[in-house]
Amino acid sequence: MKLLASSAVALALAAAPAMAFQFTGGNAELSYSAFTDDMDYSKAGLSGQATFAFGPQLGAQIDAGVSKFFEVGETAHDLTLHGIYNVAPEVAMGVFYGAERIGGNSRDFYGFELTQKSAMFEGELYLGRGESVRYDGMLAGISGSYNVAPEFGLGLAYDRADIRGLDMRKYAITADYALSPDISLGAEIGRFKADLDEVHGSETYVGLNAKMYFGGGDATFSRRGVLDIIPGL
Template structure:
């Protein structure tokens, strides 16, 4: 765990130093989520995405996440590196490598992704393969964000992780977003998780709230990847 935290901190410092000389954008999000029927099963998270351009069409994005889980007292980290190519002004394709770590137990994964913007919103999809406890599995997801007005937005996200029965998680969340100005926004989320993993079984409703701050005038191209982003609490 400590090794991953030190690595993440070093990577963030190096990344931001290089990005200062390049076209840079990104976002930082602080969040809290919990299961509706048992609020002690919760998660506090701090996540950042930092992206800088390599050329007119190519860029690199680094995601870092720190997680604290209330009921289990577990701690987790997430580190993901994306390579991104802008297919056209509205569409971007990417490939990524990442690792989740919870108290020394790691899940390595890799995958591909695509995002398309249009009018007042955009959608993105991804497909990942990973290995947990020696079992290889697949994670897929789709997310859409839509502006309802200058201040209000709506987000919908569906993810599924299946590691041959060792890990089976399906998460559906609907998010309301309110812009505060100057690149900052707050959000509230409701949803449901069906899980057979990490000591969780069955379906449970969850709620979440958070604060997001854009850097460089725009959020990073792609959203979060990894199992830790799917679990509202442990």
Template sequence: MKRLFSAACAAAALAGSLQAAEITGGSFDLSTSAFADDTDYARTAVGGAVELGFSRSFSTQLDLFYADFNLTDLEGANATLHGIAHVSSTTSLGLFYGIEETGRDEYDFYGIEAGHEFGFADAEFYLGEGDDGAISGTIAGVAFRRDVNSQFTVSAGLDHLDLGNIELTRIAASAQYDVGKGAKFYGELGSLNAEAQNLSGNEAFVGIGFRWDFGGNRGTTFGRRGLVNKLPGL
């Protein structure tokens, strides 16, 4: 994971050298998930993100994520950098680039993204490409989030990744409860249709986690990209 670590350090050093930037939001979370039919296929993960604002209309976001997969003894990690233009108080457009490693496999991914705050819910969309040097494919997703009240939020998302020998479609719904000062507990229920390594066919999964959002934006503008954080277990 030397390349991944170097990319994260370079991004952090760049951020530290930009005196005009200020932290507008960030998050940290711990989670575990497993397939409903066989909990040996599980994942324990930790992730964090920080967003730096340079002006009211431009910011950058750095995501870091690490996962340990139970049954296969694989480890996976990724780092993603977003460049974000806030075109209005309700709409943001972005470009993202990431590096991901799982075992001996490594690939880059990049693409476009957009987010909009509707009156009834917030929506997010991304479209891009993943490339491991020999095979390239499409990554895409959409997500919606709605605040039921000041403490309770529900969300749903659909992700599709077609990376040659790995193809998956992930559908999930989650609910989170805010216990105060940005701390939240959440639960997730979903379905994964996959053709990858030990996975084949359609399987239900469940997950739980703890998340802490900080900053004026109550977290970051965009969610995570890549394959590792979409797999609930291996």
């Protein structure tokens, strides 16, 4: 699976010089999340995404971000590449390959993804795997949102990562409000559950974000990664 995902991303990028190259949109985002029982266990992040088209059907997306986990005092960095195939104007499938680093430890992750976007509804799912020198396991997620008004949407999301000795699940209710075509504010409330070899726990968390769009569009896929699932440390 790792070879297929990384090869597909490389193929999409290698095809760029032979096709029309066009920047189609992206975003920059500020985010913050914390557990309600102890707000010291929190995370703040700055991230960006950019999408490029190599013709009517092929494309690529790059994600980059930095996050600060306040209680443990560690900073995480991540970088992800997506290869995109536009099945239809509102449907895209793709593969992703990325890496994240925190506290001197690094992990790469890869997998497949699918999204559908229309004026009223957005849905997305992904299935992948995370690997490091010592640990490996699966990661997966599904999300959907419905625009109850032109500027306001409500959604549900579920993410899971089962990495040898650590089983994480996150359930969320999300809301987004468009201040303008280029700026939106978001909020979420959810439940994060982590089952370690000897520790089990479930906590409520809240999150806020502000996003700015540029280039006349947005990224095709959401961000990926194991650390992206964790609301705070």
